[in-house]
Amino acid sequence: MKVLIVSDTHGRDENLEIAINREAPFDMLVHCGDVEGREFYIEALAECPCSIVSGNNDFFSDLPREDVIEVEGNKILVTHGHYYGVFMAFDQLAEAARSRGCNAAFFGHIHVPVVEKEAGVLLVNPGSLAFPRQRGHRPSYAVMETDGKGEMHVEIRYL
Structure with missing residues (x-):
């Protein structure tokens, strides 16, 4: 299964469109927040199941704060990350994922790509497009x- 993970697009869709076209086909799109009102456009563009959570700039959004998805037996916490102090450290996020029975967490907010393990939890931040x-x-x-x-x-990929 192939999952495209993006974050912090902030309503600017040009690079998101490039990433989607470059990676198609994929089975799921995960957006880790800060879509700024573009969630319906993103879902239509992706043409596949999507998990989109709210970020700290998604004011007045009906998007969920977090989501737990399952991908081939893996439970993954999807969150923006700002509730877990991710600018300082990732331990709170890893613990939140573990407490929900997740072995991975996808997050945004810091605009810096990350792929690392903490306390047995795979942490993935795709950076910002x-x-x-x-x-x-x-x-x-x-x-x-x-x-x-x-x-x-x-894998982190760059435009």
Whole structure:
């Protein structure tokens, strides 16, 4: 199964469109928040099941604060991350995922790509397609593929 993971698009869809066209076909799109009112457009563009959560800039949104999805036997917490102090450390996020029986968490907010394990939980931040903050400031997203046995393989990709 192939999952496209994006975050922090902030209503600027040009790079999201490029990422979707580059990675198609995929089985699911996960957006980790800060869509700024573009959730219906994103769902239509993706043409597949989507998990989209609200971010700290999604004012007046009906999007859920968090979601738990299942991908080939893996339970994954999807959140923006701002409720878990992710600018400082990832331990609160990892604990929140573990407490829900999740072995992975996808999050946004920091605009910096991350793929690492903490306390046995795979943490994935795809970075930002609109306002990247890492060295080089290249827009980024992540692709997760499972091998049919549930093993998750995640790669950060850049535009």
